[in-house]
Amino acid sequence: MASILSVRGISKTYAGGHQALGTIDLDVAEGEIFALLGPNGAGKTTLISIICGIVNASSGTVTVDGEDIIKGYRHTRSTIGLVPQEISTDMFERVIDTVALSRGLFGKPRDDAHIEKVLRELSLWDKRFAKVQELSGGMKRRVMIAKALSHEPKLLFLDEPTAGVDVELRRDMWELVRRLRDGGATIILTTHYIEEAEDMADRVGVISGGKLILVEEKTALMKKLGRKSLHVTLSEPLGAIPAGLSSWSLTLADDGHMLDYQFDAHAEDTGVSALLSRLGELGIGYKDLNTEESSLEDIFVDLVHRPAREAAA
Amino acid sequence: MIMNIHAIKAIYKFELHRFGRTMLTSLFVPAITTSLYFIVFGSAIGSRMREVDGVPYGAFIVPGLIMLSMFTESISNASFGIYMPKFTGTIYELHSAPVSPLETVIAYVGAAATKSVIIGLMILATAYLFVWVPIAHPLAMLGFMVLIAVSFCLFGFILGIWAQSFEQLSVIPMLVVTPMTFLGGAFYSVHMLPEPWKTITLFNPVVYLISGFRWTFFGKGDVAMDVSLAFVAAMLVVCFGVIVWMFRTGYRLKK
Ligand SMILES: Nc1ncnc2c1ncn2[C@@H]1O[C@H](COP(=O)(O)OP(=O)(O)O)[C@@H](O)[C@H]1O
Ligand SMILES: [Mg+2]
Numbered sequence: 196m197a198s199i200l201s202v203r204g205i206s207k208t209y210a211g212g213h214q215a216l217g218t219i220d221l222d223v224a225e226g227e228i229f230a231l232l233g234p235n236g237a238g239k240t241t242l243i244s245i246i247c248g249i250v251n252a253s254s255g256t257v258t259v260d261g262e263d264i265i266k267g268y269r270h271t272r273s274t275i276g277l278v279p280q281e282i283s284t285d286m287f288e289r290v291i292d293t294v295a296l297s298r299g300l301f302g303k304p305r306d307d308a309h310i311e312k313v314l315r316e317l318s319l320w321d322k323r324f325a326k327v328q329e330l331s332g333g334m335k336r337r338v339m340i341a342k343a344l345s346h347e348p349k350l351l352f353l354d355e356p357t358a359g360v361d362v363e364l365r366r367d368m369w370e371l372v373r374r375l376r377d378g379g380a381t382i383i384l385t386t387h388y389i390e391e392a393e394d395m396a397d398r399v400g401v402i403s404g405g406k407l408i409l410v411e412e413k414t415a416l417m418k419k420l421g422r423k424s425l426h427v428t429l430s431e432p433l434g435a436i437p438a439g440l441s442s443w444s445l446t447l448a449d450d451g452h453m454l455d456y457q458f459d460a461h462a463e464d465t466g467v468s469a470l471l472s473r474l475g476e477l478g479i480g481y482k483d484l485n486t487e488e489s490s491l492e493d494i495f496v497d498l499v500h501r502p503a504r505e506a507a508a
Numbered sequence: 509m510i511m512n513i514h515a516i517k518a519i520y521k522f523e524l525h526r527f528g529r530t531m532l533t534s535l536f537v538p539a540i541t542t543s544l545y546f547i548v549f550g551s552a553i554g555s556r557m558r559e560v561d562g563v564p565y566g567a568f569i570v571p572g573l574i575m576l577s578m579f580t581e582s583i584s585n586a587s588f589g590i591y592m593p594k595f596t597g598t599i600y601e602l603h604s605a606p607v608s609p610l611e612t613v614i615a616y617v618g619a620a621a622t623k624s625v626i627i628g629l630m631i632l633a634t635a636y637l638f639v640w641v642p643i644a645h646p647l648a649m650l651g652f653m654v655l656i657a658v659s660f661c662l663f664g665f666i667l668g669i670w671a672q673s674f675e676q677l678s679v680i681p682m683l684v685v686t687p688m689t690f691l692g693g694a695f696y697s698v699h700m701l702p703e704p705w706k707t708i709t710l711f712n713p714v715v716y717l718i719s720g721f722r723w724t725f726f727g728k729g730d731v732a733m734d735v736s737l738a739f740v741a742a743m744l745v746v747c748f749g750v751i752v753w754m755f756r757t758g759y760r761l762k763k
Contacts, residue, residue: 249603249604272605277600279600287526288522288526296521299515299517
């Protein structure tokens with residue numbers, strides 16, 4: 196599929212000399228949900244701000260929907276909707292007015308039906324005449340989302356959308372993201388919650404220290420880096436791991452009722468079948484077997500710390 | 509999209525709406541201030557000084573009074589209009605919107621200038637409660653009002669982008685503009701001053717603005733009308749140039 200976003204050689208050094216982004220290259224295809232995953236200070240907000248026109252890049256180019264973000268800013272900016280990390284909105288205005296302002300700013304003619312639809316989808320319709328300052332934090336965040344959706348963007352950025360957000364809003368938001376994607380929109384979200392990227396994204400980019408360490412299909416990423424664990428529930432508890440099993444790296448858990456085996460799911464020989472037949476030979480009975488994939492969290496910790504470990508080695 | 513008309517309309521409407529919320533104070537404060545000026549200047553001084561340049565003193569001070577309020581109102585409204593989004597962080601939306609600097613200026617300055625002109629007319633109406641003020645060139649008067657409103661709103665817009673605190677926002681109007689207006693012949697004719705003050709006063713640009721505005725009322729001013737217009741034009745060009753430069757460089761707007 197065609198890319199709706201192409202980032203080429205983007206770097207950013209803030210006034211004051213702090214380099215927030217190294218050299219970033221990234222393509223995002225139309226219609227996908229892309230998660231930028233990285234710890235605080237990794238440069239996620241900086242990258243998004245550059246694409247949206249809020250921060251000037253130090254070098255490189257960005258193309259959105261086929262046009263350069265500087266030369267073709269009219270087109271690229273009206274294509275984009277942004278829900279920033281920080282809540283900042285006109286406190287003294289009514290919800291409906293501030294959302295209508297956003298639609299106008301992005302060059303769209305007044306459309307009360309669309310504004311109503313957006314407000315209803317975000318459960319804001321009942322509060323449309325309330326002043327923004329009267330709303331709770333979660334409701335204010337909904338207003339920010341409504342503003343971003345007011346002009347029907349093709350490309351939506353959600354910067355840490357669920358940081359400090361209650362369960363209900365989080366669920367509503369993911370429902371909305373899925374619906375938007377079904378409607379053909381492309382969604383780029385940043386997060387430092389692994390589960391979020393794991394649940395939502397088609398592809399994941401891992402960013403750390405201003406560098407995009409890796410970009411992968413989520414499933415491919417899981418496969419490539421995923422380690423699996425085999426949990427063997429024993430019929431009789433073991434006091435220690437028998438010497439006959441020393442060629443596998445095993446641990447005992449659950450007071451000796453559980454034997455855990457960590458293996459690389461993509462190795463030619465995972466060692467699983469050999470382990471099971473050896474258990475049979477040794478007369479160790481088991482009631483149940485299950486395997487578990489490692490979460491993105493494990494992968495992430497592994498990736499971010501790998502350079503440091505390699506440097507130390 | 510050659511011009512983002514929808515954005516201009518949206519900002520303009522939004523800003524006027526903001527003014528509407530404070531309309532009562534916005535209109536009553538100038539009206540009350542004007543009345544006070546009339547009581548103090550018009551009655552107290554006017555009872556001793558009947559005429560200036562052949563115009564009754566009470567009427568003579570009206571153009572200066574209108575200018576005084578319009579200068580300060582234009583500057584404070586326009587500077588607030590752009591400073592507040594910077595302060596609250598909502599400026600992110602303006603930066604991420606397909607809006608050109610020119611459109612931003614038209615919308616913000618247009619809204620602030622609209623309010624200034626309304627206030628100017630309000631003061632004029634209040635003045636009629638106290639004195640009869642002849643208007644020799646009504647259309648020129650209105651045109652001059654609009655030009656002054658736009659120039660000072662542009663200046664206020666620059667101030668709002670430059671300011672990094674509320675203190676900085678209020679320091680220029682208080683420390684520069686109000687004194688310059690008082691010393692610029694708002695309540696007297698420059699001809700009444702002895703030398704060297706007369707010559708020194710002519711370096712104050714506000715003299716030319718008030719003089720020009722007074723001309724539209726009484727058909728005469730301290731300086732020739734074309735000199736006044738040249739000053740207004742110069743102010744418009746300089747302010748607009750500074751704004752273009754600010755947007756080009758992202759001065760105090762973008763990181
Ligand atoms: N306006 C700024 N001026 C200077 N440094 C900044 C500015 N904004 C962000 N930074 C720095 O740039 C780095 C990346 O920040 P950011 O993009 O906000 O990261 P993230 O969104 O991944 O948490 C951080 O080290 C941060 O301190
Ligand atoms: Mg961030």
